[in-house]
Amino acid sequence: MGDQPTFTLNIDQNKYLSTDAREVHAVLTVASSGGGFAQAAPTEAAEVIIVDTSGSMSGGKIREARQAAAAAVHALRDGVYFAVIAGTEKAKVVYPGGNANLVRSTPATRAEAERAISRLLAHGGTAIGEWLKLAGHLLSAYPNAIRHALLMTDGQNNERPEVFGAVLQGWSGKFVCDSLGVGDDWVPAELRKVAEAMLGSFEFVRNQSDLAEFFRRVTQTSMSKTVADLSLRVWVPQTAKLKFVKQVSPTLLDLTGKRTDVNPLTGDYPTGSWGQDQREYHLCVEVPPGQIGQEIRAGWVKLVRPDTQDVVASGNVLAQWTDDLAQSTQINRKVAHYTGQAELHELIQDGLSARAAGDVEAATARLAKARELAAESGREDTARLLEKVVEVDPATGTARLRRNVDKADEIELDTGSVRTSRLRKDEG
Structure with a gap:
């Protein structure tokens, strides 16, 4: 497996509050480097490639989608478990056949998968929840792997909102899913829901001919991950209230509703899988009034590996009350x-x-x-x-x-x- 990566946590804030101020804001910069990233094949990984093959994909679209899915398969490194799903109103494993488990990536299995992809045809409706559900079932057989799905669609989801919502809620946190929307007939709000639930990204592929490059890039990024999950563990004092935790870079993602209680004062917020990354998070804590000169720890943040409970970095969010307007009105850049x-x-x-x-x-x-x-x-x-x-x-x-x-x-x-x-x- 190689050495583990090193994580750093830096906190930017203005700790000074005026006597009537209640909110403490801080930006946490989390970066990972070195260690496992230098290894050739660091971590067990499982990948599911989901291709929209509904009726709206006919003509040039399905041809481009076949090329893109083949490019993703080609980018898989040896030893990764993988499968390819064709999505209509149902979800079907087109490789390996028969809705089996995933197979290990080798030059031979990649060639077989590319042949199966070359036979994909466009027909039927669109049920994104069904596709994610099947991907989830396939990936759940590999609990120790970095689990990832890549989903591409050009259409509007035909599922009832409550059905789609239940799938997203049920599988949230079980694997990361990055989505691509193609053409101009899909609904960004639907893929935004997938991104929020599955801690992934969603992107617009404006030109169909760029699809293969997008697939290749997303797959290569997934292959570079070496840590399956990392939680932000946030403690706030009994008298305080954690108002929100949001990822603010490279994309906006509200993690507030994804809290898992550790104890009454502490909660874990999932951040998904990590490679050589830098991400930033915005934290807001509501504190009770304090006396001039008094300093408190308004929050204690730890980066925790959920599988081992190892703390890989930590830092403090502070609050200090002052009557110096120059200090309290300065906003951290x-x-x-x-x-x-x-x-x-x-x-x-x-x-x-x-x-x-x-x-x-x-x-x-x-x-x-x-x-x-x-x-x-x-x-x-x-x-x-x-x-x-x-x-x-x-x-x-x-x-x-x-x-x-x-x-x-x-x-x-x-x-x-x-x-x-x-x-x-x-x-x-």
Whole structure:
């Protein structure tokens, strides 16, 4: 298995509170390096590749999907357990046949899988929950492996929301799933739910011809993971309340509802599998009022391996009350940066929802504000996409929604809003 990676945990915050302040904010930067990452085949891994083969995938789409799935198989390293699922209103294992267990990746089994993939045809409906359920059953036979699924769809889920929701809830935390949406007929909100439940990413593949490269990249990233799971264990004092725990980089992911109680004051928050990574988390603790000069530990954060309960890094979130306004009003740059990124995401989501509901006034206000915020925070990519949806008259400053917006531009704006930019060194 090789040496284990080294984890570091750094905490950025302004600990000083005015006497009437209640909230302590901190950004935790977690990084992993060295150790197992240098090994050629470090960890047992299990991979399920899920391809949408519903009727809407006919023609060029199914051809590109076959190439993409073959590229993913090709990227599997020797010894990894794997299977390929074709998804319609049902889920079917197309390799290895007969809904068997996963098989080990070898040059021979990869070639067999690629042959099976080359025979995929498009027909039927779309039931993403069924696909995930089958992937979950296959992966659960490998409890010690890093378990990952890669899902691609071009359509809208035909399942009832409560059925889909129950599958996501049932399998949440059992494996990581990264999703890709193709074309302009899928619903970002559905893959966002998959990403949130399965601690994965979801991306928009705008050009069908780029699909194979996306599949290859996601599979290679999955192959580089060496730690199956890591929990953020957060303790807060009896008189305090942990308001939220959110991943804020590289993407926004709210972990607050995923808490597992360790004891009344401590909870574990899953972070998924790790390779050579850097991620950042925003923590907010509500504390009772304190006396001037008093300092408390508002939170104690540990990085814990759930399988062994080993603590691999830890740090403190502090609070100290002061009557010095210069101290208490200073906002930590990193906290401010990620608060702004979260606000930008929310404005875009609210604006697009209002636009879809026909509320032009609310949509215009939110998207114009988002455009302003994107420009201020150096998110040129997001600002450019917002300009395709909302225009601002430079003379009057009046914003209005553009009429004929390309559906792909809207989807790109929607999916891209969960990705954040890091605070540049020169800004910190």
